[in-house]
Amino acid sequence: MAFTLSALELDLNSVERLIEYLDVPQEPPAIIETKRAPAYWPSSSSNTDLLVVENLEVKYAPELPSVINDVSFSLKAGERIGLLGRTGSGKSTLATSLMRFVEPTNGRITIDGIDISTIGVYDLRSKITFIPQDATLFSGTLRENLDPFGDHSDGECTEALRRVRMFADDTPPTQSIRPSRTPSRASSMHSEHFSTATTNIDSKPSISLDAQVSAGGTNFSQGQRQLIAMARALIRRSPIIIFDEATSSIDFETDSIIQATIREEFSGSLLLTDYDRLIILDKGKVEKHIVEFDTPWNLIQKEDGVFRSMCMKTGTFSELEDAAKAASLTQSLQT
Numbered sequence: 001m002a003f004t005l006s007a008l009e010l011d012l013n014s015v016e017r018l019i020e021y022l023d024v025p026q027e028p029p030a031i032i033e034t035k036r037a038p039a040y041w042p043s044s045s046s047n048t049d050l051l052v053v054e055n056l057e058v059k060y061a062p063e064l065p066s067v068i069n070d071v072s073f074s075l076k077a078g079e080r081i082g083l084l085g086r087t088g089s090g091k092s093t094l095a096t097s098l099m100r101f102v103e104p105t106n107g108r109i110t111i112d113g114i115d116i117s118t119i120g121v122y123d124l125r126s127k128i129t130f131i132p133q134d135a136t137l138f139s140g141t142l143r144e145n146l147d148p149f150g151d152h153s154d155g156e157c158t159e160a161l162r163r164v165r166m167f168a169d170d171t172p173p174t175q176s177i178r179p180s181r182t183p184s185r186a187s188s189m190h191s192e193h194f195s196t197a198t199t200n201i202d203s204k205p206s207i208s209l210d211a212q213v214s215a216g217g218t219n220f221s222q223g224q225r226q227l228i229a230m231a232r233a234l235i236r237r238s239p240i241i242i243f244d245e246a247t248s249s250i251d252f253e254t255d256s257i258i259q260a261t262i263r264e265e266f267s268g269s270l271l272l273t274d275y276d277r278l279i280i281l282d283k284g285k286v287e288k289h290i291v292e293f294d295t296p297w298n299l300i301q302k303e304d305g306v307f308r309s310m311c312m313k314t315g316t317f318s319e320l321e322d323a324a325k326a327a328s329l330t331q332s333l334q335t
């Protein structure tokens with residue numbers, strides 16, 4: 001009898017768990033057959049706004065206060081937009097709502113004329129690249145990570161790796177790619193990850209993309225994983241890239257490579273990172289969450305501005321001021 005009762009209890013537990021699972025919010029459909037996004041969408045060549053955010057409000061639960069509150073802005077193709085704000089101000093929430101990992105409670109996000117809530121998440125997420133601070137890779141080869149559906153040639157994959165400087169400039173592109181077992185600094189990345197053996201057939205090197213990547217990509221450093229994710233974005237020619245910059249944990253050299261790649265390689269894409277204009281989110285201080293949206297030079301001059309006060313707190317205000325001024329001069333010379 002005791003046996004029967006505990007078996008029944010187990011069964012009831014299973015039913016209870018099943019009911020709990022049924023309560024879990026469902027992932028939105030990957031594809032909505034009647035509302036497919038066109039293959040050419042989103043087009044980074046159009047002169048109209050590429051990304052329009054209107055009166056966006058995001059809450060993590062109905063009973064919780066809104067994390068993003070009545071935010072509106074529009075961005076054009078090719079712009080580089082920095083998203084700044086104190087910790088907890090809603091930067092990640094705003095970035096992830098563009099990918100619909102969190103759904104708005106109010107408002108609308110339109111990309112190249114399509115309200116993103118009306119299409120399947122596959123159509124959306126396959127066109128936008130989100131590179132988080134802790135970019136993860138999956139277990140398989142480096143090639144599979146770069147081009148999971150095998151849509152591109154080896155040459156394209158290799159070229160993308162070269163463009164994100166996974167090969168040292170002076171290293172002939174020959175190599176069998178051999179990830180290190182422990183995270184390494186960028187300076188050693190070139191030598192450790194890419195051996196320099198040439199083929200016997202001719203002296204022209206060929207590149208092997210068959211390096212094994214362990215689950216999560218843990219045999220690459222955090223910075224290298226971001227670079228590989230950037231190579232993937234280059235291969236896909238993503239028109240919109242959201243790049244969550246790691247601040248402290250990446251060594252100086254890898255960081256310089258990442259910055260150079262951002263500057264030089266993504267000129268045609270709308271890039272939410274290193275900036276021409278800044279969106280500054282501030283939660284506690286004001287009701288509206290976008291408090292400032294302007295160039296760094298204009299923002300740093302605002303006496304009571306959030307950006308100015310953030311720069312002051314770094315202890316390197318005059319250097320930042322000089323950098324913002326220099327950037328503004330360069331920009332005005334270019335236009």
Ligand SMILES: Nc1ncnc2c1ncn2[C@@H]1O[C@H](COP(=O)(O)OP(=O)(O)OP(=O)(O)O)[C@@H](O)[C@H]1O
Pocket residue numbers: 060067085086087088089090091092093094
């Ligand atoms: N999954 C979640 N459930 C409930 N609240 C959340 C969730 N994720 C974030 N929040 C809350 O939303 C607010 C904004 O968080 P968010 O991570 O967007 O800020 P952030 O500006 O990116 O911060 P950081 O610079 O520290 O990464 C915070 O108060 C946070 O506690």
